[in-house]
Each structure stands twice: as structure tokens, then as C-alpha cells.
Amino acid sequence: MVDESDLTHVTDDGDAQMVDVGRKPDTARRAVARGRIDLQPSTIEAISADSVEKGDVLAVARVGAIQAVKHTWETIPMCHQIPITNVETDFSVEESGVELSVAVETTGKTGCEMEALEGVTTGLNVVWDMVKAAEKDEEGQYPATRIRDVEVIAKEKREL
Secondary structure, three states: OOOHHHOOOEOOOOOEOOOOOOOOOOEEEEEEEEEEEEOOHHHHHHHHOOOOOOOOHHHHHHHHHHHHHHOHHHHOOOOOOOOEEEEEEEEEEEOOEEEEEEEEEEEEOOOOHHHHHHHHHHHHHHHHHHHHHHHOOOOOOOOOOEEEEEEEEEEEEEEO
């Protein structure tokens, strides 16, 4: 069992709180997350040929991922608003889906792994939104479409 006194986001009274990072030194930080969306082969072909009806899937998903990184503090309740210094998105279109990795960099008092995760999940959600008409079967279901394997794959921190 976890001792509540060890929980950084809980007060002595058991109330949720944001961690005070004010006294921590600024450090350079980088986090990388990745995930994938499984899609039907015909959808992969349409993405590769840039023939999806809604437009350039990966370009829109890239913008969505970057926007999500910048707004993570607004959607994750205990996240601090941090200065994002760089965002890199890398899409890999494969035979059975699209993989996305998002690298986020900041200089500040706390890490940026939540921002990297938010970028990946939103970027993949945008892919789904852009191709959902092509993915839907006759019953209105998405038999092949799955977002999966979302994870943080790297974290770095260095003193300034």
C-alpha cells in the first residue's frame, strides 16, 4: 500500500494539488513518445497517394500533434504550463498502419513526457478523423482501426 505522505499530488488532507516546482533548478529536458494506428491496406494506400478526401492526412496530423503538445497543460489537470522549445514529429507509414513519434524539448523545472504523449495521442486521433470514412464498414464500425502501443520511449535531463 502507498503511504499518502509519499504522493506528490495529494495534500496531507487527501486533496489533489499541483506539485510546487518553484524551487527546482531549470534543466534542459527532452521526452519522446510513440504510438501507432492500425488501418486497412486501402486506407494506407490512400494516405501514401495523398488521395484521402479530407486532404493531406499526415500534414494535418502533424499540426494537431504540435498543437496538442503546446496545450497539454490545459487538458491534463496537474500539468504545469511549460515553455516548449522544440517539437519534432516523425510519421512512418507502414503496411498495416501509421506509427508516430513525437519528441518534445523544454528548458524549465519539470519534464515534458506528458506533452510528448499528448502529441502522439492527438496526432493519431487526427489520422483517425481524417480517414474514418474510408475505415468504416457497412455497419458503421471500424473493424481494423486501433490506436495502440502509446508509450514514452525516452527521457533526458541535463543541468544547465
